[in-house]
Amino acid sequence: MKLSLILVGVVIYYQYLTKDYNEIDWILSRGILPILTTIMLTFSWVNINHENKYNFSLTLVSSILALNIITLGDGCSAFLSLIILSVLFIFLNAKSLVNKYRYKILISVLILTCTSFLLTHSNLxxxxxxxxxxxxxxxxxxxxxxxxxxxxxxxxxxxxxxxxxxxxxxxxxxxxxxxxxxxxxxxxxxxxxxxxxxxxxxxxxxxxxxxxxxxxxxxxxxxxxxxxxLALLLFPLKKFWQSLRAKNNTKYAILGTLLMSSYA
Structure with missing residues (x-):
């Protein structure tokens, strides 16, 4: 998933720099892709507690490129979804932290990247x-x-x-x-x-x-x-929340909660 975000992020940034896109590209890269990128990005963080240094580096790089896709898409809904899912991830993951220093690095990178992109791209x-x-x-x-x-x-x-x-x-x-x-x-x-x-x-x-x-x-x-x-949304969400509180398969409980929340 991280490699996919990096690949798509490089392609979108190349399109932005060269203005090399047609109407179909615009629909994909600025209309549909930011929402999908937001969901993929938050999903890619789920295993952060157990990643080695190489995978954590990929997480940081893919996060920066994914945030660039979301910002260039100029979509208010995608950016609001990013904020909501990010806050939810931080809340859900707070009690199961293994490496708080790594966690602080990720949050700092996200805040600095979002701020810099918003300052340089005024459309959003x-x-x-x-x-x-x-x-x-x-x-x-x-x-x-x-x-x-x-x-x-x-x-x-x-x-x-x-x-x-x-x-x-x-x-x-x-x-x-x-x-x-x-x-x-x-x-x-x-x-x-x-x-x-x-x-x-x-x-x-x-x-x-x-x-x-x-x-x-x-x-x-x-x-x-x-x-x-509502039943299809809330019943699985209840099960994921129960697993999270019981610390049973925490990683998958967080992933499931983010999945159902992104649908809502």
């Missing part, structure tokens, strides 16, 4: 600031997305606008068929009917899902699908 921080400004505007407008299609200043605002309209429309559509839902993969069409702005409704209808697992489940399968999704 700009997207965070515009998203916050847009949410503030929404709160002043009573969280209505219907009248906010005009003052969009950048793509970040537009994405936030569409996502919030999706969630709102999805929840309203779910109320119509609360028990059994609207049918498998039939989510965006019902949700778009509850969006007053025609431009937003058309954009939402073109998507294949609502970009939220729980709302998606609620719309297509109703309360039954939502409860099933």
């Amino acid at each position: 921080t700009n997207r965070f600031s515009t998203a916050i400004e847009f949410l503030s505007l929404l709160s002043e407008n009573g969280y209505s997305t219907e009248d906010l299609h005009t003052p969009i200043k950048g793509k970040s605002d537009e994405i936030t606008n569409i996502r919030l309209a999706m969630y709102k429309g999805g929840l309203l559509a779910a109320k119509d068929r609360l028990i059994f839902g609207h049918g498998y993969r039939n989510t965006t069409a019902p949700a778009s009917k509850f969006v007053g702005n025609k431009k937003l409704a058309t954009q939402i209808a073109k998507h294949s899902h609502l970009h939220n697992t729980f709302i998606n489940s609620l719309v297509y399968g109703g309360a039954i699908a939502l409860l099933t999704t």
